[in-house]
Amino acid sequence: MKASKKTVLKRNIDGYAFAAPALIGLFVFTLYPLVCSIFYSFTDWNILSDAKFIGFDNYTKLISDEVFLISLKNTLKWVVIYVPLSLIISFGLALIAELPIKGVNAFRAIFYLPVVCPLIVIALLFTWLYNTEFGLINYGLSLFGIGPVGWLTNPNLAIFSIALMSVWKMAGYNMVVLLAGLQAVPRSVYEASELDGIKSYQKIWFIKLPLIMPAIYFVVVYAIINAFQVFTEIFTMTRGGPGNSTNTLVYYLYTKAFTHNEMGYASAIAIIMAIIIMIVTVLQKYVLGSKVQYET
16 A cells, blocks of 8 residues: 555656646746736836836726727737638638649648748848838839839838738648648548539538638637737837837837836736737637537
């Protein structure tokens, strides 16, 4: 009996030892910062002095903060542009990557390559491509007699242009996820549908889409969370401009925290953003999650 207890204890210790790095990382980099953010969101703190408790003043100030409301609007606009485009384009690429044709492996590698490139490198590359005076895109348009377009200087185009770049950057990752879902569909299902005389577009709509719903659910939720946390592209390419047309919640949080040293106010923005992400994720659970459970 004693040996048995020692064996169980040893196994428990080994299990805790293996889990310790992940648990420590979760506490240090997630739980502790979250608790600190919640606390400091109720304070007036500029790093250099002690935090002063001010209650809900930071949250009430957000309601009348015009730049915050613009940043929230821009973030929601980014989500509306980025998420559907990301899903549609990635699904189209996955359908092509699934085809048993020559060179399909090269096709997969080419579209996955941007995923492994650092985002800041991609952002600098597209800053040059979008340049109004000597950008490659405007040069190509000039060959057709189209004047220079202010991809990053036009307030109506800037956020859309950056979102397109982000869609291109992550298309390969989402393609791989959706491709894995497509390849997991039993071939017998396709064979049975072909015997019933189903057409190609019907096969996509009635067979492939329902059966890869878990992969679609993952891609949508992952894309939404990424969209709400967009920062590097904005910081590198426009710094929130022109005007505030590309100012997003995370970039505004950054400026408040590290430019104006308003850490308490920035923490309140972070908490509001976390609540919004949580609400949207829960809504996605009800919209797509039920279909995932039904199909699986």
